[in-house]
Amino acid sequence: MAEKNSRSAGAPKRRGLVWLRNDLRCADNTALYRADKSCDALAAIFIACPQTWRSHGDGDNVVAFRLRSLQLLQDELAKRNIPLYFLELSSFEQVPAALAQVVHKLDVDVLLANAEYPLNEQKRDQAVRAALTDIAVPVEYCTDRTLIPPGSLTTNSGDGFKVFTPFKRAFIVRHGDAPFDPLPTPRARPDTHRDFWPEWQVLEAENNLVRSIPKTVGDYDVVPGGTDNVLEWPVGEAAGLRYLEDFSTKIADYLEQRDFPGIEGTSRLSPYLNCGAVSIRQCVQMALEENSGRWVGKSEGAGTWLSELLWREFYQHLVVNFPRVCRNQPFKPETEQVPWSRSEHDFERWCAGETGVPIVDAAMRQLNQTGWMHNRLRMVVASFLTKNLLIDWRRGERYFMQQLVDADFAANNGGWQWAASTGTDAVPYFRVFNPYSQSKKFDAEGDFIRAYVPELAKLSARDIHCPPPLQGYPQPICNVTDSRKRAIEVFANLKS
Ligand SMILES: Cc1cc2nc3c(=O)[nH]c(=O)nc-3n(C[C@H](O)[C@H](O)[C@H](O)COP(=O)(O)OP(=O)(O)OC[C@H]3O[C@@H](n4cnc5c(N)ncnc54)[C@H](O)[C@@H]3O)c2cc1C
Structure with missing residues (x-):
């Protein structure tokens, strides 16, 4: 790799690459925010692994939603002169070597990503860290998908919680009523920022793994012959934030309405939370505002919804504390x-x-x-x-x-x-x-x-x-x- 100090005068001092996964938004994205703050030049990359996605059981709907959200994010980043590269591999196993190759090619000083918790994702991320350590590029994984790092909240005997209610209680005691202030979007860079990064077509010519984002899931062929049902879901960060805003007007009635499938009494934010178009902190912030800044008390609707967000948190922590659930095994x-x-x-x-x-x-x-x-x-x-x-x-x-x-x-x-x-x-x-x-x-x-x-x-x-x-x-x-x-x-x- 080119020595950093051999860069020409005027070249950026620190080049950061953000590896996007299920965190497809500009606002309140921890890895993106930290990279923006600490790097003079900033680019992003997404890596598709259709064979692994298939083996994990991901279907057309979730993949189509992910890819379409990614396209919109690419446009948002482009408005800020930040390029987003799309790399296509078949499986997680290929990621470390391929990413190291691209990182080297782009002459990157640091790679940042938001942590993912299922076992295979964790193994992939450890292997990436090892591959990049070999070429002296540090990797920073940030807490973003959850409110606090999984594994950090334990019982008095130091074990992960197995039961939700004590988990919730411990979470609230630990966190208190401190707000979760969402992080700002990355700043817009001048047009000249684009000159710091090659066009993806140039990279593609040298490394045939880089390509444009596929336009349709059919093109992508994730589940051959599958139907694409998600057309009726608007994609992207703006759509997710609209759902969040709409729901803020109904949250007071959540407790009474949430169990009736014929009523739109729940937020329908799950697709956005899962691909990361909306962050968990944005959701919590909205609900805390509706609940006088407290986890419990005041509005039963907001309090109940906050509890549901903690069920989500509980299951994310469970995967880390008890990885056997990732091995197709029952907890009991x-x-x-x-x-x-x-x-x-x-x-x-x-x-x-x-x-x-x-x-x-x-x-x-x-x-x-x-x-x-x-x-x-x-x-x-x-x-x-x-x-x-x-x-x-x-x-x-x-x-x-x-x-x-x-x-x-x-x-x-x-x-x-x-x-x-x-x-x-x-x-x-x-x-x-x-x-x-x-x-x-x-x-x-x-x-x-x-x-x-x-x-x-x-x-x-x-x-x-x-x-x-x-x-x-x-x-x-x-x-x-x-x-x-x-x-x-x-x-x-x-x-x-
Ligand atoms: C058998 C089964 C399978 C499920 N599979 C999924 C899944 O693949 N993906 C998924 O996001 N949720 C799953 N859930 C949880 C829950 O059904 C959905 O999160 C919820 O229906 C999504 O609708 P909403 O966004 O309107 O929820 P809301 O009621 O508005 O809740 C807000 C958010 O809280 C979280 N949440 C709510 N309930 C739960 C719960 N029980 N467990 C974990 N998180 C929760 C979700 O992120 C949800 O978007 C599953 C539940 C069951 C019983």
């Missing part, structure tokens, strides 16, 4: 003994939303058509699959990853292990959701079911939850009372 090892059903027929009917249980079918069709599902329904369908159909939670977890526009390993794995009673602080195995009671309680008029199951549109509010035999709509795939009993027996007999 004894649940490996469950004799899971291998019925392909049942699984396919569940995926397609053709179980004959209306609320389950409406929920699965919402997922298949929009790439998103209401939280209450995620719990209902996950319980139905793992308890009533006794199908392995990992199959449901994977199907969700493939379909969700907000697919996130930590939250998804946490949610599935919670519903399947295989996880920590999970629903007790003897508390099996009854989909019919859930339907009557949370979709009393049946409007949500009607929106997604047109076959039942003409039924009254009384009949729609558990319809009489009907031409064109399947009979229930199982008897929920008997299957509930079977699941409880299975779990009760597990040997610890």
Whole structure:
């Protein structure tokens, strides 16, 4: 690599490269902010690894959302004369060598990135640090995806928390009511700043890994033949901030409204939080403002929403404290003994939303058509699959990853292990959701079911939850009372 002190007069003294991942925004981006502050010349890079993404189960929706958000971010950075390079590899294993090559080529002095926590991401990042250490380029990983670094909050005996409520309590005690002040966007650089960095086409000519961002997910072919459902979601930082602002006007009603899938009572910020178009601190700041600057108290709506943000934080920490959950293993090892059903027929009917249980079918069709599902329904369908159909939670977890526009390993794995009673602080195995009671309680008029199951549109509010035999709509795939009993027996007999 060229010696730094051999740079010509007028050349930038310190050149920083920010490696963007699921943090696709300009505002309140810790790595970008720190690089902006400490470097005279600044560029960004994104690395696509479709083979690894596929092996992690990422589907078209989440990948399309990510790539489109990235395109908008590239435009935003370009307005500030900051280039964003796009590197395409197939797997994480190739990242260290390729990144070292690009870092060398760009004559970079420091690489910054926001930390990611699932096991494979951590291994990749350690390997990158080692590869860059070999060429004397320091790497700085910043805390950004979470409010505090995972692993930093422990019980009195020094272990990671396994239960949410004490985790939340400890978090609030530690943090107090100090605000999370979002960081500013990187400053706009003069036009001459562009001269410090080669055009990507020049890099491409020398290193055929660098390319322009693919325009469509079809072009990218992440899941061949998959459908691209996310067109209805506006992408990018501005769209995410609009969702946040809209929700600030409804947050006071969150506690009363959040459980009803027919009402837009939740924020729908999950796709933006997961690709990083919106930061967790921006969300917390908004909610704290609505709650007189406190985590608990004043507005029950804001307080409850802050709690949900801490569930997100809890699951991110869990992945670091208990990495076995990243190895396709249940948190509770004894649940490996469950004799899971291998019925392909049942699984396919569940995926397609053709179980004959209306609320389950409406929920699965919402997922298949929009790439998103209401939280209450995620719990209902996950319980139905793992308890009533006794199908392995990992199959449901994977199907969700493939379909969700907000697919996130930590939250998804946490949610599935919670519903399947295989996880920590999970629903007790003897508390099996009854989909019919859930339907009557949370979709009393049946409007949500009607929106997604047109076959039942003409039924009254009384009949729609558990319809009489009907031409064109399947009979229930199982008897929920008997299957509930079977699941409880299975779990009760597990040997610890
Ligand atoms: C089986 C199952 C699978 C799930 N898979 C995912 C997933 O892949 N990605 C994902 O982001 N969430 C997942 N969740 C959590 C939750 O359902 C979604 O975060 C929520 O429905 C998103 O809608 P919202 O943004 O309107 O949420 P809001 O109610 O407005 O909540 C605000 C934010 O808090 C976080 N949050 C809320 N509830 C939870 C929770 N239970 N666990 C973790 N974080 C939470 C999310 O980031 C959410 O965007 C899953 C839950 C279950 C039961």
